[in-house]
Amino acid sequence: MPKVLSVFERAREYESEGFYVFDKHKKVMMCKYCNVTVDWKRKDSCEKHCKQRSSHKVNKDNGGNGVKRQITIVENVSMNKKLKAEKTKLAKDTVRAFVQANIPLEKLDHPGLRSWMNEYIPGSGDLPHSSTLRSTYLESLKVEEEEKIKELVKGQDIVLLCDETTNKKGQCVFVVLFKIMSASSEQKLLVAGTKVLMNANSTECSRAIVDILVKFDVKYDNVISFTCDSAKYMTKCVDLLHVLVSDKLLHIQCWAHKLCLVGNIWVAQLSELNECVMKTKMFFLNSRKRKHHYLQFLTVSSIHPKLFPSPVLTRWNSWFRAVEYIDTYLPHLLEYFKTEDAETSGSSTEYYMQMSMDKVAVLQCEARFVVEHCKSTVELLEILEGSSYPFAHRLLGKLCDLKTSFKLASDNTFHPATTQMLNSQLCLKSAVRATLVSTGQKSLLKLSSLIASDPAKDFVESMSALFDPREIACKGLEVDAVELQNKIEKLPFLSQVPFRLVLEGYTQTKQAVLKSISKNVDILTILLSLKSDFPEYATNAVKCLWIPVSNVDSERAFSMYSNIMSDKRTSLRADNIEVMLGMCFGASH
Known part of the structure; x- marks a missing residue:
């Protein structure tokens, strides 16, 4: 007696032909390609449907396209779950990509962008409004990022990098970075927290640091060092951390900030040179027309056309770059300002027109002195601005090189070009030489005191x-x-x-x-x-x-913070800025 198959066994036998059980209670089997019922009890009926029904083969070859059938409840639930998961994933991945690229989520609401996405990105029409993306999906990403940081720092030795700045609302913003110490050629750097403080003082800073360490379950014994600037309140903050966290915590003050203090001595001492730099900056500042005319003048005079690098107080080395320009282009600047109208051009043109030959000689001598004797300072600052290589073992040797250069200047021993200029201007020799010697002495004294008082000496x-x-x-x-x-x-x-x-x-x-x-x-x-x-x-x-001797990564974090919290985005919540900065900073490192 032949074996009697069940409806499920018959459906599995012809599964390749698209047969499936539509109703298990009424035992109904259907063909998904033809959307008709098939007699499952008789194999002959199944064979006839597959071989003799002309539309079956055509529908099967087309994958069932164009044939409508009623899906089961199970299929409907499964499909809805899949669509919901895909929609959630698309929204979350879109938010992550936009945040990492520092593109405001409001851009997704623009009709032009929406139209383009609907045309070329399947499913993008399901993206909700930017406010929903920020309130729902950015919050979930924040939880994921926090869990990710917890996992990365778990059981790892870390160093803290901290700094404080003022945002566009006038608030005090304190940023804390984790640098995970590993025995490799690269180190992982993370934004652990961005806190808005009521006041920039040692108590609030230390409290913020401890809260962040507790938040990410960092063991106090795993915190190796603390790198910050040399502000007094940060020194007091470290004293508190020695009590709250560990008395073995290594305190390192940023040497990029310290070298900037040494550089300020040159700006203050060489007042005439600094006046020339400032007057030149004022002339070209926010004046496209003047810059264009100046470049034309240099080109006609067969001189390499190069604009004056305007110095900025918050940019290290920018003043020295401006002095290098004065050292090379001062004669050309003098010729150019002769073509300007003093009455319409302002005080800068008048300054250059009234410049005597003696003053030109002083400026040339001081500029040459800076170029020759500050080369080591500029190079060391540029090295400290990088954080992709270790430098703790080379720092003292470079500082000693600087001391040697300053010692020579303080002993009235200058480089050949500076000496030649001094000897050629006998009328100015003693006065200018005294200024240069004083600059060397004060720089040497400042650098020596910074080295001697360094807590990580x-x-x-x-x-x-x-x-x-x-x-x-x-x-x-x-x-x-x-x-x-x-x-x-x-x-x-x-x-x-x-x-x-x-x-x-x-x-x-x-x-x-x-x-x-x-x-x-x-x-x-x-x-x-x-x-x-x-x-x-x-x-x-x-x-x-790999223990850092500079705090430049905190400065980079602040630059990124300023880009995120622009003048048009001051209404962003502090916790949203924190997660956005962490994701944006992590994507660039």
Whole structure:
């Protein structure tokens, strides 16, 4: 007796032909391509439908397009769930992309953009209004980002980078960055918090930091160092953190800010040169027509056409770049201003027209002095502006180079070009020389005091003594065990490694440096290559290298903050700005 199949077994047998069970209670089987019922009890009926029904093959080849059928409740529920999930994913991914690219969500409401998206992006018509995107989907992204940061910092050693600024509402904004310390060639940098404070003082700053550490479940023992500027309230903030977080917390003051303080001495001392820079800036400021005429003048005079780089107070090195321009283009500026009308052009033109030959000589001499003696300062500031490479081990050596340059100037010893200019202007020799010597003396005194008062002085000296290739080359291959032990006690990570392992690993480090001393030695590459043979030593040594000695990443975060909270977006909530800054900053690093 032949076996009797059930409706489900018959549907599975002809599943490739599009047969399915439409009603399991009434035992109805249908063909999804033809949208008709099929007698499932007789196999012959199924075969006839598949082979003799002419429309079946055509519908099957077309995938059932054009054939309408009533879907089941299960299919309907499943389809609605899928569509809802796809709609949610599209909205969330759109918000994430726009926030990371710092594109205001309001742009999605523009009719032109909506029309373009409806034309070329399937499903974009389901995107809700920007206010809904911000209130619903940005909130969910905020939760995801917080969980992501928690996972990234879990059990990891981190350093804190903090700074404060004033936003467009006049509020005090305090930003806290996490830098995850890892034994690799790159480090992960995260925006942990952006808090609006009532006042910029030590109590509120320390409270904000502790709240952020608690929020992300960071163990206090895993906080290695705290990098900030040298403001007094930040120093008091660190004193509070030594009590609240850890007494072993390493305090590092930003050396980019400190070098800027040294540079301010040059601006104040060389008053005549600074006056020339400011007058030139005033002339070209917000004047497209004057800039155009000046470039035309340089071109006609067969001189390389280049605009004056206007100095900005908040941009490091911009004043020195302006002085470099004066050093090269002062004769051409004098010729150009002769073509200007003093009555209509203002005080800048009058200043240049009334400039005597003696004053021109003073300006040329002072500009040449700045170009020659500030080259090391400018280069060091540019290095400190970068954060994609370690610099803690090279900082002290570079600062000593600066001290040497300032010492020579303070001892009345100048570079050849400056000396030649001084000797050629006998009438101005003593007065100008006294100004230049005084500038060198005050710069040397300021830099020396900053080095002596640095709270991380022991750390910087130890890093330089152990890992600066120049220091290693001077000391040779022999390792002084007593000196090495004294140095590593002042380094956060290496002090926890057994001394025997440090001694073995450091000996190999010195050998590798001395073998390649004729080349451009990269101590980071050498330490990374030792991870396989001396893992504990090399891992902790690399982490020491990556401890930041400048706070430039906080400045970059503030620049991004200003772009997000523009004049047209001042109504953004503080918590929304926080998550937007975190996502935008993370996408660019």
